[in-house]
Amino acid sequence: MSLIKKIKDYYKERKSLLFTTPSHSQGNFISPEAKAILGQKYFKADFSEIEGFDNLRCPKSSIKGVLDKISQIYDSKASFMLINGSSSGVIASMLSILREGDKVLIARNCHISVYNALVLTGAKPVWFYPKLNKEWGIYKGVEASDIEEKIKHDTDIKALVITSPTYEGIFSDVQAISNICKKHDVKLIVDEAHGALLNFGAFNSKPAIKSGADVSIQSLHKTAGAINPAALLHISKTSDIEPQTLQNSLNLINTSSPSYPLMADIEATVDFLSSKSGKKHIEKLLEDIEIFKKSLPDTVKIFSQNNDPTKILLQFLNNNAQDIAEILNNKYKIEEEYSTDNALLFITGIGTDSKKLSKLSAAINKISKELLTSSQNISGLNTAYDLPVKIKYTPRKAYQTTKVSIKKSQACDKVCGEIIMKYPPGVPLLLPGELITQEHIKYIDKNEIEII
Numbered sequence: 001m002s003l004i005k006k007i008k009d010y011y012k013e014r015k016s017l018l019f020t021t022p023s024h025s026q027g028n029f030i031s032p033e034a035k036a037i038l039g040q041k042y043f044k045a046d047f048s049e050i051e052g053f054d055n056l057r058c059p060k061s062s063i064k065g066v067l068d069k070i071s072q073i074y075d076s077k078a079s080f081m082l083i084n085g086s087s088s089g090v091i092a093s094m095l096s097i098l099r100e101g102d103k104v105l106i107a108r109n110c111h112i113s114v115y116n117a118l119v120l121t122g123a124k125p126v127w128f129y130p131k132l133n134k135e136w137g138i139y140k141g142v143e144a145s146d147i148e149e150k151i152k153h154d155t156d157i158k159a160l161v162i163t164s165p166t167y168e169g170i171f172s173d174v175q176a177i178s179n180i181c182k183k184h185d186v187k188l189i190v191d192e193a194h195g196a197l198l199n200f201g202a203f204n205s206k207p208a209i210k211s212g213a214d215v216s217i218q219s220l221h222k223t224a225g226a227i228n229p230a231a232l233l234h235i236s237k238t239s240d241i242e243p244q245t246l247q248n249s250l251n252l253i254n255t256s257s258p259s260y261p262l263m264a265d266i267e268a269t270v271d272f273l274s275s276k277s278g279k280k281h282i283e284k285l286l287e288d289i290e291i292f293k294k295s296l297p298d299t300v301k302i303f304s305q306n307n308d309p310t311k312i313l314l315q316f317l318n319n320n321a322q323d324i325a326e327i328l329n330n331k332y333k334i335e336e337e338y339s340t341d342n343a344l345l346f347i348t349g350i351g352t353d354s355k356k357l358s359k360l361s362a363a364i365n366k367i368s369k370e371l372l373t374s375s376q377n378i379s380g381l382n383t384a385y386d387l388p389v390k391i392k393y394t395p396r397k398a399y400q401t402t403k404v405s406i407k408k409s410q411a412c413d414k415v416c417g418e419i420i421m422k423y424p425p426g427v428p429l430l431l432p433g434e435l436i437t438q439e440h441i442k443y444i445d446k447n448e449i450e451i452i
């Protein structure tokens with residue numbers, strides 16, 4: 001059973017008079033401004049749980065049909081549509097595995113949703129930093145030997161959370177890491193938010209659930225062409241996590257009014273990705289990216305260290321990458337995903353075609369001809385950090401504790417009450433409950449650090 005078919009058939013077959021939510025009555029009323037940007041069709045697909053449309057909390061018919069199809073395509077034990085992004089998948093998977101006080105090993109370059117899950121579960125984080133790539137100012141992949149050492153040292157760790165590929169496309173060796181996790185009875189959650197194309201193309205890494213992870217979470221909206229915040233969660237066939245446990249966790253945090261257009265788009269996106277034309281589309285994307293990379297001048301260095309090629313990370317020799325970003329933005333109206341002093345990141349995906357890449361290439365070639373030197377020394381600036389973490393309160397206790405504002409000059413040896421991070425890399429320098437040291441204050445003074 002297909003949700004897309006159900007929505008289409010509604011207008012052909014039944015068309016009951018619906019005295020249900022949503023109150024726009026399938027587009028009977030749309031505010032003019034919303035209509036101008038969204039059109040009418042979106043509203044015509046916007047239903048609630050009317051007869052035959054199933055219920056995301058306990059799928060039995062059309063939604064169940066879509067989930068079974070997705071599970072078959074991804075070869076999972078069970079798959080779930082995430083109607084609140086990978087964020088909700090990360091939280092639900094941690095809620096399913098961890099109890100209050102449980103220890104969880106977490107790579108510090110994780111998404112903020114992992115921290116949110118720590119507040120909700122009451123679990124105790126054991127943080128570690130993947131090694132730094134100082135030349136590029138980014139984190140490397142997680143090393144299996146580091147994980148083994150940490151798990152041996154802390155024998156009551158229940159789960160490990162890693163991000164692979166990272167924001168910049170760096171893969172970890174999930175197979176080697178999962179072998180260690182299995183040996184020590186540690187559940188492995190892989191945040192694969194940036195890896196939604198892995199199942200459908202020739203990448204350097206297999207999808208995480210095919211490499212022994214218990215759970216993986218993929219944002220279809222990031223690279224796979226779906227609308228925000230479409231995502232998927234998969235349980236591996238080799239995992240003993242029960243699908244109903246994950247369903248219960250999702251039911252705890254999901255809205256009771258899931259968007260049917262969003263779910264229909266998830267179905268359509270997976271249908272496309274798994275079709276012959278989807279495969280060809282991804283092949284063509286990877287070819288176009290290769291052609292793009294070859295078209296860049298010698299003064300541009302391309303990051304290529306066993307990473308996801310759809311994340312294009314570039315350095316401009318002798319030039320500060322933020323200067324280049326400014327020129328791209330102002331003169332060429334081209335926006336990058338992010339820039340640091342060291343590098344520029346461009347994210348590509350299903351919607352990136354050769355035309356778009358040619359425009360970027362032309363701009364970069366022109367800039368490189370015009371601007372060969374810069375006053376800034378780029379080495380060692382704005383790199384990702386790895387300052388030691390000292391936990392005073394668990395994230396949940398810190399969240400629930402009353403906070404006071406104090407001057408930064410008085411903050412040394414106090415417990416942090418806010419999330420303090422620099423973006424990029426978007427990795428917390430300090431989290432609520434962690435001890436503020438002189439080193440942190442020095443770092444905050446030297447850099448533009450945000451408190452969120």
Ligand SMILES: Cc1ncc(COP(=O)(O)O)c(C=O)c1O
Nearest residue numbers: 085086087111163191193219231
């Ligand atoms: C590594 C990683 N995990 C999870 C998320 C959350 O994804 P979503 O926006 O689909 O909730 C993000 C978002 O930026 C991310 O970068």
